[in-house]
Structures are given as C-alpha cells and as structure tokens.
Amino acid sequence: MNKIFVNNRILLNKEHDSVLDTFEALHDKHLLIGCRRGGCGKCLIKVLQGEYEVIRDMSQGNIDLKNNIVLACCIKPKTDLKITIL
Amino acid sequence: MAIKGVIRAGFMQLRVLDMEKSVHHYEDILGLDKVGETSDGRVLLKGYDEFDHHSLILRKADSPGMDFMGFKCDCEEFLDEVYEKTLAYGLECQWVDANSDQPGFGRRLAVKLPSGHRIDLYASVELAEKYPGLVSPEIWVEQPRGMSVKGFDHALLYGPELDKTVKYMTGVLGFHIVERCDKPDGSQLVYWITSSNKPHEVAFLEYDKPGKLHHVAFALDNWNEIGHAADLITINDISMDAGPMRHGVTRGYTNYFFDPSGNRNETYAGGYTYCPDHPIRVWDMDNIGRGIFYYERKLNDRFLAIVT
Numbered sequence: 001m002n003k004i005f006v007n008n009r010i011l012l013n014k015e016h017d018s019v020l021d022t023f024e025a026l027h028d029k030h031l032l033i034g035c036r037r038g039g040c041g042k043c044l045i046k047v048l049q050g051e052y053e054v055i056r057d058m059s060q061g062n063i064d065l066k067n068n069i070v071l072a073c074c075i076k077p078k079t080d081l082k083i084t085i086l
Numbered sequence: 087m088a089i090k091g092v093i094r095a096g097f098m099q100l101r102v103l104d105m106e107k108s109v110h111h112y113e114d115i116l117g118l119d120k121v122g123e124t125s126d127g128r129v130l131l132k133g134y135d136e137f138d139h140h141s142l143i144l145r146k147a148d149s150p151g152m153d154f155m156g157f158k159c160d161c162e163e164f165l166d167e168v169y170e171k172t173l174a175y176g177l178e179c180q181w182v183d184a185n186s187d188q189p190g191f192g193r194r195l196a197v198k199l200p201s202g203h204r205i206d207l208y209a210s211v212e213l214a215e216k217y218p219g220l221v222s223p224e225i226w227v228e229q230p231r232g233m234s235v236k237g238f239d240h241a242l243l244y245g246p247e248l249d250k251t252v253k254y255m256t257g258v259l260g261f262h263i264v265e266r267c268d269k270p271d272g273s274q275l276v277y278w279i280t281s282s283n284k285p286h287e288v289a290f291l292e293y294d295k296p297g298k299l300h301h302v303a304f305a306l307d308n309w310n311e312i313g314h315a316a317d318l319i320t321i322n323d324i325s326m327d328a329g330p331m332r333h334g335v336t337r338g339y340t341n342y343f344f345d346p347s348g349n350r351n352e353t354y355a356g357g358y359t360y361c362p363d364h365p366i367r368v369w370d371m372d373n374i375g376r377g378i379f380y381y382e383r384k385l386n387d388r389f390l391a392i393v394t
C-alpha cells in the first residue's frame with residue numbers, strides 16, 4: 001500500500017483508489033469530495049514528491065501538469081506521495 | 087390552461103471531457119437514444135418519450151459545463167416579439183440560422199442572460215426519426231433501456247445577477263415564479279420558475295461565477311423508477327451525490343449523480359401540478375435543507391459548492 005503524506009498526516013492508499021478516494025474512505029474532510037470525475041475542480045492538489053498515474057481526463061481549468069498541480073480524483077499513486085492541498 | 091409563449095425546456099448542449107465514456111453514460115445507462123453525430127463531432131441524443139429531433143447535445147471540450155439551454159416556444163411570431171423586448175430590456179441577443187449547428191431545428195434566438203448563461207428560444211423543430219406512438223399507441227415503441235429516462239426535464243443554473251435574470255425570464259418571457267428561497271437579508275438565493283404545468287422548467291441560484299451548471303435533470307415517472315435508477319448508479323459505479331430521496335421544493339422524487347466529466351445529473355419524477363394562479367411558496371435558509379433533501383433535512387457539503 002502506498003502512503004500519502006499530507007501536512008502531518010499519513011493516509012494509506014488502497015490499490016485501485018484515487019488520491020481523492022483515499023480521503024473519502026478515511027472520512028478525511030481536508031479535501032471536499034465533489035464530483036469525483038475531474039470536472040468540478042474542487043480537489044486541486046500539488047504533488048511535491050513521488051510518482052502517480054493519471055486515470056481519467058481532468059478539466060483543464062486550474063491544473064498544471066508540468067508543475068504537478070492536478071486533481072486528486074484523477075490520479076492514483078504509483079509510489080508514496082507527498083502532496084499539499086491547494 | 088392555455089400554454090402560450092415559452093412552452094417548455096427543450097434541450098441542452100453539454101460539454102464533456104471524454105466522448106466515449108459520456109455516450110456510454112447517457113445512451114446505455116440513462117437510456118437516451120443516439121440520434122446522430124454532427125460533422126464537428128458532437129453527439130445528438132433524445133429520450134424515447136420525446137418528439138423533437140434531439141434534446142441533448144454532447145460536445146467534447148477541455149472543461150465540462152453547459153454551452154446553452156433551449157426553450158421551445160409556441161410560434162415564430164413570439165420569437166420576433168421577444169427579440170424586440172430583449173433588446174429593449176438591455177440584453178444581447180442574436181439569431182442563429184435554421185439547420186446550422188442544431189440539425190432539424192428552425193431559427194433560434196440566442197439570449198445572453200445577466201447570469202452569464204446563454205438560452206436559445208425556438209419554435210420549429212423536425213419530428214425525430216423515433217418518437218412515441220400516435221395512433222392507438224402502446225406505452226412505448228421500443229423497450230426503454232437502462233434508467234429509461236423519458237427525456238430532458240429541467241436544469242438548475244448558478245450565476246450572478248439573479249434578480250435581473252429572473253425579472254427577464256418572468257417579465258419578457260412570461261415564466262412564473264413557483265418557489266423561492268430567501269436569505270436572512272431579504273434578498274433571494276434561488277428561484278424555481280416554470281412556463282408550464284411542471285413545477286419547474288429551470289431554476290437559478292445566485293452565485294459569484296457566471297454561466298455555471300449545477301445539474302441537468304431527466305424525467306422519470308415514479309418512485310419505483312427512481313429506485314431502479316439508483317440501482318444502476320451503484321451497479322455501474324457512477325459517482326453518487328445524493329438520493330434516492332424527495333425534494334421539499336416541488337415535492338419531486340430524485341437522485342443526484344455525476345456524469346463521467348463531473349456534470350451533475352438528476353433523475354426527477356413526480357412533483358405537483360403547477361397552475362399560474364398558485365401563490366409562491368417561500369423557503370428560508372433555516373429550512374432550505376429540508377427543501378432540497380427532504381429526508382435528511384440538511385444539505386450535504388457538495389450541494390452548494392460543486393458546479394461545472
């Protein structure tokens with residue numbers, strides 16, 4: 001299981017779960033659970049460290065792939081991730 | 087009641103991120119019929135219980151949301167009248183040629199609302215290839231699929247300048263206010279408005295960003311069908327928002343869920359019959375949770391915040 005480091009917390013990511021699914025499964029309210037489908041843009045995060053896979057199309061509004069600013073519902077960790085919530 | 091002028095909500099053009107997943111969602115799961123595809127790659131769909139050429143258009147884009155929503159009117163002369171009155175009201179509007187971007191549709195008058203949404207008014211549409219039986223008809227011609235939605239029903243739109251928008255919809259287009267929600271300062275948060283016997287054809291909510299879509303709703307017949315739709319939401323791993331439940335507003339039965347691009351969908355059934363002599367029902371902020379989520383009696387975090 002990959003770990004997601006966010007602020008001072010560590011969340012355990014189950015296989016097949018997006019980063020947002022991990023927050024939702026743990027009832028972690030630091031990220032608002034919105035559409036879960038890459039459309040509403042509410043789950044914007046920056047990945048500071050680690051590798052991830054994009055699992056669905058993201059609304060292009062606020063994301064910036066070059067700087068690892070992505071939507072948490074659209075990515076799955078490939079390694080442990082360090083993220084910050086935007 | 088003679089329904090004159092604007093007669094109903096008629097179509098929506100929706101932006102989607104992934105066309106293949108979206109067509110699967112609307113065609114196979116909601117049960118709309120695919121009518122065709124335009125040369126620029128948009129996909130046209132309609133419900134089995136609708137007569138007009140199409141009622142939902144999917145357009146692939148970088149961000150989801152709505153391009154415009156159409157309202158069908160009773161005659162061409164009404165459109166000419168609305169053109170003059172819209173300019174006099176101070177809103178931008180322009181004619182869109184017949185059979186241009188919407189195959190089968192006559193000319194449309196596109197109006198830019200103060201809320202930032204574009205609405206198209208039109209009076210002439212070709213009959214679809216498949217439509218409900220007309221001569222000693224059966225209840226359907228082909229067995230409906232999936233959730234078996236009958237067609238497009240209504241939408242909730244978020245944007246600024248709520249008062250100016252609703253004054254135009256009522257004063258110029260002849261909509262009636264059916265219900266509203268007031269804020270503590272006496273101003274309004276939401277208006278549910280209609281042009282027919284349905285309890286709402288469209289609703290507007292005051293919001294800082296223009297032109298936003300809260301949800302697009304499709305019609306079902308009853309509570310059993312709402313339950314069946316909820317089953318399909320789970321079976322197909324569709325992102326659920328809320329339901330199955332009832333609204334206090336309109337008293338309709340409902341599910342909210344998200345399409346593969348994050349546009350919120352609703353399946354809506356029932357609701358009372360509205361007549362233009364009915365007084366306006368008024369909600370306040372302390373009770374609006376019950377107005378939207380009648381059984382839970384409070385809004386979820388998503389309801390006000392999540393739009394496309």
Ligand code: FES
Nearest residue numbers: 034035036041073
């Ligand atoms: S929850 Fe809507 S974009 Fe991620």
Ligand SMILES: [Fe+2]
Nearest residue numbers: 242301303352
């Ligand atoms: Fe609705």
